[in-house]
Amino acid sequence: MSKMESERLFVKTLTKTLKRTLCEEINENDKGLEFNLKGWVMHYRDHGSLIFIDLRDYSGTIQIVFDETISPQSFKTAKKIRNEFVVSVLGVVRIRPSGTENPHLKTGKIEIEARSVELLNDCETLPFQIEEEKEAGVNELMRLKYRYLDLRRKKLKENIIFRSNFTFSIRNFLQKKGFFDIETPFLTKSTPEGSRDFLVPSRLNIGSFYALPQSPQLFKQILMVSGFERYYQIVRCFRDEDLRADRQPEFTQLDMEMSFVNKDDILSLTEELLSGVFGELLNIKLNLPFPRLNYDDAMDTYGSDKPDTRFEMTLKKLSHIFVNSSFNLFKDTITGGGEVKGICLKTGSNLLSRKDIDELVSFAKEFGAKGLAWTKVGENKTFDGGISKFISIGERSNLINELNAENGDMIFYQADLKRIANAVLGKLRVHLAKKFNLIPKSKFNFLWVVNFPLFEYSEEEKKIVSVHHPFTSPKLSDIDILISDPLKARSESYDFVLNGEEIGGGSIRIHKKELQEQIFKILKITPENARLKFGFLLDALSFGAPPHGGIAFGIDRILMLLRNENSIRDVIAFPKTQKAYCPLTDTPSKIESMQLREVGISLLKK
RNA sequence: GGGGCUGUAGUUCAGACGGUUAGAACGCCGGCCUGUCACGCCGGAGGUCGCGGGUUCGAUCCCCGUCGGCCCCGCCA
Numbered sequence: 001m002s003k004m005e006s007e008r009l010f011v012k013t014l015t016k017t018l019k020r021t022l023c024e025e026i027n028e029n030d031k032g033l034e035f036n037l038k039g040w041v042m043h044y045r046d047h048g049s050l051i052f053i054d055l056r057d058y059s060g061t062i063q064i065v066f067d068e069t070i071s072p073q074s075f076k077t078a079k080k081i082r083n084e085f086v087v088s089v090l091g092v093v094r095i096r097p098s099g100t101e102n103p104h105l106k107t108g109k110i111e112i113e114a115r116s117v118e119l120l121n122d123c124e125t126l127p128f129q130i131e132e133e134k135e136a137g138v139n140e141l142m143r144l145k146y147r148y149l150d151l152r153r154k155k156l157k158e159n160i161i162f163r164s165n166f167t168f169s170i171r172n173f174l175q176k177k178g179f180f181d182i183e184t185p186f187l188t189k190s191t192p193e194g195s196r197d198f199l200v201p202s203r204l205n206i207g208s209f210y211a212l213p214q215s216p217q218l219f220k221q222i223l224m225v226s227g228f229e230r231y232y233q234i235v236r237c238f239r240d241e242d243l244r245a246d247r248q249p250e251f252t253q254l255d256m257e258m259s260f261v262n263k264d265d266i267l268s269l270t271e272e273l274l275s276g277v278f279g280e281l282l283n284i285k286l287n288l289p290f291p292r293l294n295y296d297d298a299m300d301t302y303g304s305d306k307p308d309t310r311f312e313m314t315l316k317k318l319s320h321i322f323v324n325s326s327f328n329l330f331k332d333t334i335t336g337g338g339e340v341k342g343i344c345l346k347t348g349s350n351l352l353s354r355k356d357i358d359e360l361v362s363f364a365k366e367f368g369a370k371g372l373a374w375t376k377v378g379e380n381k382t383f384d385g386g387i388s389k390f391i392s393i394g395e396r397s398n399l400i401n402e403l404n405a406e407n408g409d410m411i412f413y414q415a416d417l418k419r420i421a422n423a424v425l426g427k428l429r430v431h432l433a434k435k436f437n438l439i440p441k442s443k444f445n446f447l448w449v450v451n452f453p454l455f456e457y458s459e460e461e462k463k464i465v466s467v468h469h470p471f472t473s474p475k476l477s478d479i480d481i482l483i484s485d486p487l488k489a490r491s492e493s494y495d496f497v498l499n500g501e502e503i504g505g506g507s508i509r510i511h512k513k514e515l516q517e518q519i520f521k522i523l524k525i526t527p528e529n530a531r532l533k534f535g536f537l538l539d540a541l542s543f544g545a546p547p548h549g550g551i552a553f554g555i556d557r558i559l560m561l562l563r564n565e566n567s568i569r570d571v572i573a574f575p576k577t578q579k580a581y582c583p584l585t586d587t588p589s590k591i592e593s594m595q596l597r598e599v600g601i602s603l604l605k606k
Numbered sequence: 607g608g609g610g611c612u613g614u615a616g617u618u619c620a621g622a623c624g625g626u627u628a629g630a631a632c633g634c635c636g637g638c639c640u641g642u643c644a645c646g647c648c649g650g651a652g653g654u655c656g657c658g659g660g661u662u663c664g665a666u667c668c669c670c671g672u673c674g675g676c677c678c679c680g681c682c683a
Contacts, residue, residue: 047646048639063643083633100641108643125634128617131644137618141675194683214683241682366609366679469683567676578676 024060024106030093037062037112038088038120040152042130044081051078055089055112058157062107063096064089066114074117084123084130084152090116140569145583147574159563159571162281166559167234169277170254177269179230179256184219186212186236191533193470196240198249206600212238215552217469218537220257221509224548225540229259234555245567246501246557249580256506257550263492263508266551267292267448270496270504274446282562290446295490298449303426305452308500309445311438315425318342318413321398327390329373333415340415343425344403345432348410349376349384357386360412363431369424373413377405387413430500439499441564447497454478454491455522463524468493470519471537472507473549479515486522496553503558506551513541 021035039057051066066078081087091112102108127146128138130153143150150156171181190197190211197211213219215237223231233255240249258266268289275286291309298307301314318340322330330340345351352360357374364372374386383396391399403411412428414421433439454474458465464486466472474482478489496504510516516538520530530538556568569575576582596602 043643043645045642045645046639047642050640050642052642052645054643065641067640069640097641100643102643105643125616129633129644139613139617139675142617191683195681217683239682242680244682245677247682466683472683577674579674581674 022059023055023057023062026062026093026107026110026112028095028109031095031110032092034090034092034115035112036088036090037064039086041081041083041085041087044078044083046079049075051075051081053078053081053087055087056152060106063102063105063111064091064114065111066117070113071115074114077117077119078114080119081117082123084126085119086121086123088118088120089114141577141583144575144577147584151573156570159559159565160573162563163555163559163571165281166277166562167254167555169280170234170273171232173273173276174232174256177230179232180228181233182223182228182231183233184213184216184223184235188213188219189533191218193466198238198240201599201601203599214239215253216255217471218534220255220550221471221537221545221548222540224257224259225543225545227259227546229546231258231550232256243576243578243580245569246560248556248568248572248575251568252555254504254553254555255550256552257548259546259548261547261549263450263494263549266506266508266549267494270551278444284444286444286446290448292448292450295449295452299422299426303422303424303429304500305449305495306497306500306502307426307447307449308430308433308439309447310440310443310499311433313343313345313429313433313438315341315343315422315429316402318399318402321395321402322415325390325395326392327387329390330413330415338416339418339421340413341418341421341425342399342403342411342413343429343432344405345410345412345436346406347408348432349378349408351436352410360428360431364414364424364428367424367427368420369414370416372424372428373415375411375413377407377409377411379407443499444561445499449495449497450493451475451490452493452495453487454482454489455486457487464522466519466523467491468505468507470523470525471509471516473510473515474519482518482522492549494551496551498558498561501557501561502554503561504551504553506549508547508549511541511545511547513538513545516541 021037023037023039026035037055037057039055042054042056042061043052044054045052049068053064053066054061055064066075068075089112091114093110094113096102096109096111126149127142128149130149138150151160175181187200187210190199190209191214194214197214200210200212202208202210216233216235220231220233235253235255236250237253238250239247241247243249256266258269271286271288271290275288278284278286293301293307295305298305300317301307302309303315319334322340323334325331334340360374361372375388375391376384376386377400378384381393381396381400383391399405399411403409405411412425414424416424452467454467454472455464456467457463468491473492475490475492482489491507493507494505495502510519517527517530520527520534525533556571559571560566560568563571565571574582574584581587
């Protein structure tokens with residue numbers, strides 16, 4: 001079923017229930033029949049003794065004609081109509097006179113000859129125009145303040161309807177697969193690891209606080225202990241961190257958890273789910289299974305744990321070429337345990353001016369690079385510019401082979417710790433691809449990244465922290481090195497990536513109390529602290545917890561990608577600004593001092 | 607916490623060396639029009655140039671501060 005068909009099906013069902021005719025339900029076959037249409041006036045065109053309006057309801061638009069000679073009364077009323085008035089029109093369907101059809105309208109072959117009209121409501125002068133042709137460029141603050149008007153606009157309205165169809169399709173699939181939709185608390189416990197919590201003071205327990213959940217992680221694990229075996233929820237999550245185009249303080253996850261499954265069970269079920277939804281909503285057939293990349297390979301090849309594989313320009317290891325080089329910067333980096341890596345921008349010599357290159361150097365430095373070396377490739381394996389003079393003839397030849405470089409290309413180099421070289425070139429790769437439109441827009445490249453490290457060392461906290469979260473199971477094969485070499489241990493976790501965006505992730509969880517306690521120990525969470533923060537989980541794990549695992553998807557981000565938007569705000573009905581402010585409701589805002597007193601809070605004087 | 611871009615009519619934008627009355631398009635209001643569909647034509651109203659301070663004979667323009675919006679870094683297990 002195509003997207004259009006599924007929307008029409010939805011419309012028909014509702015109409016039958018409410019006994020209401022919608023604009024785009026009417027077609028040529030209804031010629032001569034009388035209908036009552038209700039909706040908003042999209043445009044009005046007054047021709048003296050003939051008035052046209054385009055009536056819009058949520059199904060679409062249709063043209064209504066008011067003719068003085070047919071219905072003087074309704075014509076007189078129609079004279080008062082303005083944009084976005086709400087009207088009810090009783091009229092007869094007729095075929096448009098030949099030559100006046102509008103091929104751009106779905107209802108363009110017909111029109112409604114008005115017999116009577118009622119003005120249900122008028123409308124103030126709009127703060128911005130509704131027509132889709134004028135959608136571009138309206139200040140976002142204005143759009144958010146008058147969100148109800150913004151939502152009348154075609155693009156946003158279609159995004160929100162698509163979102164509804166999308167989540168409906170997911171629910172439909174999962175219910176059929178034996179999953180239960182189970183709600184978990186919003187007023188819950190603050191989690192010490194992870195992002196900053198939104199806090200809610202408790203009136204009945206002065207001095208104590210709830211936190212809004214960053215995710216239902218612990219509850220879904222507990223539901224597995226309860227024996228539900230298959231859980232899902234399309235649920236709001238809350239994180240009090242700084243915002244981005246793809247981050248809102250409250251966002252929606254598809255949250256899932258299963259018992260008695262292994263990693264592959266979860267990955268393949270997810271693939272089936274997504275290919276089903278894509279087929280149903282977008283008529284796109286996805287090739288299964290999705291590619292699976294090792295974390296290490298993703299970092300080495302793309303410099304990212306969420307690689308965009310829609311274009312090449314992969315990172316190449318060049319250390320072997322420079323290990324005995326007379327170029328000390330490169331040689332010393334290698335001797336010191338670092339690596340030299342490079343990427344090749346096809347035809348880059350012509351694309352980039354000196355000023356562009358300087359900008360790229362600053363760009364690289366933002367991500368921790370010490371600099372950004374470059375050379376242009378000329379005819380007959382000649383090099384030009386940048387660090388060319390330090391590179392020997394033999395090295396040039398090797399570089400050209402390694403990077404598949406040709407006359408006119410440009411090579412960028414990073415010599416640093418492997419981690420930094422990868423990260424910088426990875427960012428540069430994506431930056432260049434966007435800058436020079438190397439990314440095919442119509443592609444959907446899904447992939448899994450697997451075999452993540454279990455831990456990483458946090459320079460800021462000066463201790464080992466979880467890469468995923470502390471309930472992630474190590475790979476069974478790595479249990480032995482947990483204590484001896486924890487940073488080498490890998491986890492049973494997986495990230496789901498679409499077109500270079502992380503849109504989901506999950507893991508097999510720890511279901512043995514002893515192993516969980518051991519992990520806390522490595523993370524320097526004391527037994528007392530663990531009991532205080534996660535005691536309920538440890539208790540649950542001790543009462544016959546089944547092996548289990550799950551995954552969560554960022555619904556907003558997926559929708560953003562599917563709808564080709566640049567921000568998740570455009571797939572959320574009521575989003576917030578970058579300062580987490582809602583201009584529509586003026587939130588957050590001051591509250592009465594009485595309310596503060598009731599919850600035992602006094603504000604610090606500034 | 608930091609960097610970049612930005613704020614002028616209801617909206618989107620232009621503007622100037624610091625100098626008379628700050629412009630355009632769309633929208634809005636009034637009039638005309640029987641086949642338009644982003645209708646057309648004629649006329650009109652509409653401005654705290656984000657806010658505060660400074661420099662100056664004079665500031666929308668220069669300087670300082672501040673507030674808001676967007677993008678990014680840090681942050682987001």
